[in-house]
Amino acid sequence: MKILCPIKRVVDPYAKVRPLSDGSGLDIGAVKFDVNPFDEIAVEEAVRMKEKDPTVTITAVSIGGPEVEEQLRKALAMGADEAMLIENALPLDSSVVAAELAHFAKGYDLVLMGKQSTDDDNGQAAQMLAAKLNWPQATFASSVSIVDGIATVTRETDTGEETLVLPLPAVITTDLRLNEPRYIALPGIIKARTKPLSKVPRATDAGPKSRVVRMDSPPPRPAGRKVARVDELIAGLKERGVL
Amino acid sequence: MPRLLLVAFAPADNAALGGFAEAIGLEGTLIAFEGEVPPADAAADALKKEADGFTHIAAVSSMQSKDVMARLAGLLDAAMVTDAIKVVSPTQFVRPMVAGSVLATVETMHEPVVITFRPASFPKVEKNGDKALKVLETTTSRTSKSGGAKGSRPDLTQAKRIVSGGRPLKDAATFEKIIGGLADKLGGAVGATRAAVDSGIAANELQVGQTGKIVAPDLYIAAGISGSTQHMAGIKDSKVIVAINTDPDAPIFEFADFGLVADLFTAVPELTEKV
Numbered sequence: 077m078k079i080l081c082p083i084k085r086v087v088d089p090y091a092k093v094r095p096l097s098d099g100s101g102l103d104i105g106a107v108k109f110d111v112n113p114f115d116e117i118a119v120e121e122a123v124r125m126k127e128k129d130p131t132v133t134i135t136a137v138s139i140g141g142p143e144v145e146e147q148l149r150k151a152l153a154m155g156a157d158e159a160m161l162i163e164n165a166l167p168l169d170s171s172v173v174a175a176e177l178a179h180f181a182k183g184y185d186l187v188l189m190g191k192q193s194t195d196d197d198n199g200q201a202a203q204m205l206a207a208k209l210n211w212p213q214a215t216f217a218s219s220v221s222i223v224d225g226i227a228t229v230t231r232e233t234d235t236g237e238e239t240l241v242l243p244l245p246a247v248i249t250t251d252l253r254l255n256e257p258r259y260i261a262l263p264g265i266i267k268a269r270t271k272p273l274s275k276v277p278r279a280t281d282a283g284p285k286s287r288v289v290r291m292d293s294p295p296p297r298p299a300g301r302k303v304a305r306v307d308e309l310i311a312g313l314k315e316r317g318v319l
Numbered sequence: 320m321p322r323l324l325l326v327a328f329a330p331a332d333n334a335a336l337g338g339f340a341e342a343i344g345l346e347g348t349l350i351a352f353e354g355e356v357p358p359a360d361a362a363a364d365a366l367k368k369e370a371d372g373f374t375h376i377a378a379v380s381s382m383q384s385k386d387v388m389a390r391l392a393g394l395l396d397a398a399m400v401t402d403a404i405k406v407v408s409p410t411q412f413v414r415p416m417v418a419g420s421v422l423a424t425v426e427t428m429h430e431p432v433v434i435t436f437r438p439a440s441f442p443k444v445e446k447n448g449d450k451a452l453k454v455l456e457t458t459t460s461r462t463s464k465s466g467g468a469k470g471s472r473p474d475l476t477q478a479k480r481i482v483s484g485g486r487p488l489k490d491a492a493t494f495e496k497i498i499g500g501l502a503d504k505l506g507g508a509v510g511a512t513r514a515a516v517d518s519g520i521a522a523n524e525l526q527v528g529q530t531g532k533i534v535a536p537d538l539y540i541a542a543g544i545s546g547s548t549q550h551m552a553g554i555k556d557s558k559v560i561v562a563i564n565t566d567p568d569a570p571i572f573e574f575a576d577f578g579l580v581a582d583l584f585t586a587v588p589e590l591t592e593k594v
Binding site: 087170218243292305 | 358359360363381382383385386387389390391392393394396397398399400401402411415416417418419420421422423424425426427428429458459460461462463464465476480513516517522523524529530532537538548549555558559560561572574575576577578579580581586589590593594
């Protein structure tokens with residue numbers, strides 16, 4: 077089984093970021109970058125499948141400039157077999173990413189990727205990709221099992237969970253509770269340096285269909301107050317008309 | 320000529336869709352799924368057949384609509400805007416990103432545009448369905464489904480009052496007794512942090528935050544919640560936020576309208592008794 081794991085380089089999800097004062101973009105200053113946490117869960121899941129079935133091969137893929145190599149190396153260190161960087165310096169949106177991935181996903185049995193990136197919070201690319209490939213999809217997976225080319229996926233829903241059964245090839249997106257990505261030990265990091273990482277030109281001339289024209293800070297919430305006792309809290313809530 | 324298609328995944332969506340139509344200034348044709356919404360491939364295929372000639376296709380944000388509408392956008396080669404909170408014009412929308420740290424103005428440069436929007440950011444305007452959508456064949460089969468209405472508690476995303484708890488609640492029974500007890504007294508819904516869900520104290524559909532439910536009640540009571548950026552991203556639009564926490568330096572006190580530094584195991588039951 078051939079698995080493709082698209083990964084995205086994102087600003088450290090635990091860092092505080094704010095827009096630049098002129099609204100032209102993000103003030104990333106000294107903020108670090110990492111693999112989008114949901115994509116990391118996807119790579120982890122693929123590596124676990126490979127550990128159970130050595131015939132599984134894993135390709136990590138990303139799109140962007142040379143800086144993305146750092147994140148692809150991390151995926152290799154986790155256990156991916158090879159990496160592919162689709163070289164791009166042009167503006168992107170989810171539709172472009174999906175168009176590019178649709179080209180490179182042909183021949184794979186499974187695309188496993190994060191349900192959303194923690195920078196854009198869009199959650200679009202995987203479903204768009206599944207549509208373009210005309211493959212079935214299971215988003216927000218909390219458990220995945222694949223037997224004889226059939227995926228059984230438990231996925232989180234608005235009201236609980238459900239189980240879907242879908243034939244491969246398919247696109248599956250990962251939710252938080254699918255697994256906990258491993259700690260990468262030094263031997264993995266060293267091994268990753270010698271694993272193949274290929275750079276390929278873009279396959280399409282698709283242009284973005286949307287773009288961010290401004291970024292602003294959300295309006296601050298008015299300062300609140302501390303109350304000393306439950307009675308004072310109840311009085312305050314009554315005053316505000318919410319009790 | 321702009322034309323708006325409104326997609327209702329549940330009857331409760333109708334009023335929010337009416338509000339969105341008003342905000343964008345288009346009349347809108349409303350279609351609703353007949354019966355249970357099928358898996359995304361079939362749902363998106365069915366919607367694609369209805370979408371011909373529409374420039375804007377909108378639905379209320381939910382996990383289900385994200386699953387289906389993004390696939391529809393792929394099928395239609397559409398531009399997409401997720402989680403809109405404001406319509407600037409039919410080609411410009413405001414949406415939060417980076418866990419709500421940024422409000423981005425997104426310009427669409429292509430039609431059609433598929434939009435999901437947060438209902439709390441738009442007025443409620445009653446609208447009737449114009450058409451029911453029949454479901455087609457599906458490659459994917461749904462073999463089980465759990466959840467749905469749990470007891471008499473309102474849905475988190477619609478609730479006027481929410482009581483949420485974090486990991487200090489210890490176990491599921493304590494969580495239900497303390498948090499559920501106050502929620503029931505207030506006629507509200509129960510929410511939880513990611514930490515509480517991950518440690519098995521609360522069910523996953525109760526998770527509130529960047530990657531869980533986005534809520535906007537009149538009253539949000541957070542008990543034993545420190546207030547991570549990810550959690551705050553899901554509750555920012557609440558009218559009044561109450562924080563009950565033993566740690567006076569917990570970040571949630573910076574956001575809370577009312578902060579009570581107290582042990583939740585005494586303060587919450589006292590609140591339950593007195594409200």
